[in-house]
Amino acid sequence: MIALSIKTPSEINKKLALKRKADEHRNYITSVNNKRPCYRGTIYESRLLPMPPSTVLPVYSPVYRPAVDRHTASVDESVQAKLLALLDDTATKTHDLKEFLAENSDKININQYGEDGVTxxxxxxxxxxxxxxxxxxxxxxxxxxxxxxxDGWSAFHMASFSGNIKLMRYLMSIRSS
Known part of the structure; x- marks a missing residue:
């Protein structure tokens, strides 16, 4: 004898609902996997790629001429700290800074990165x-x-972010002259 199973409408509806749910999940996964950015293949693709973290901007300037390789010079940490203190002092006069740098330029690294990653x-x-x-x-x-x-910020970026337009224009003039 063959056993025939008869399903009630509620059992049939449950089975169909489970099948629909599985199909929706499968379609969602394939749509997520096939999704791509909207700028792909357009003229903006190369411009929207992330920049490398340490990009160096070119400077074409008759003003910038390092006299001594500061990376090989011996650095006196106490004198380096005085330079930073002199720069942090808002009452610093350019004349005082010129005198300090003229006397101590062989004892400091003017391009030394601090603990916070800035020169x-x-x-x-x-x-x-x-x-x-x-x-x-x-x-x-x-x-x-x-x-x-x-963090990849140049001096020009920092001047523009801080809103110092005079300094920003000066740094731009160095780049363009």
Missing amino acids: PLHRLCQTGSGDVEVAATLIRFGADPRLTSR
């Missing part, structure tokens, strides 16, 4: 009150405006 020029550009003459003095004594911070 003295970056530190000056981060403050909204950074003076153009102080930046020009640092650059004359070998500060490299092309260097980027640990």
Whole structure:
């Protein structure tokens, strides 16, 4: 004898609902896997790729000429700390900075990164009150405006972010002259 199973309408509806749910899940997974950014294949694709974290901007300047390779010079940490303190002091005069750099340029690395990943020029550009003459003095004594911070920000980026338009224009003039 053959056993015939008869299903009730509620059993049939449950089975169909489970099948529909499985189909919807399968369709969702394939649609997620096939999804691609909307700019792919357009003229914007290359422009929207992420930048490398340490991009160095080119500087074409008759002003920037490092006199001594500061990376090989011996660095006196106490003198380096005095330079940073001098830059952090808002009452710093350009004349005082010039004297300090003239006397101690062989004992410091003007492009040395601090614990926060910025150089003295970056530190000056981060403050909204950074003076153009102080930046020009640092650059004359070998500060490299092309260097980027640990986060990939150049001195120009920092000056523009802090809203210091005079300093930003000065850094632009260095790049374009």
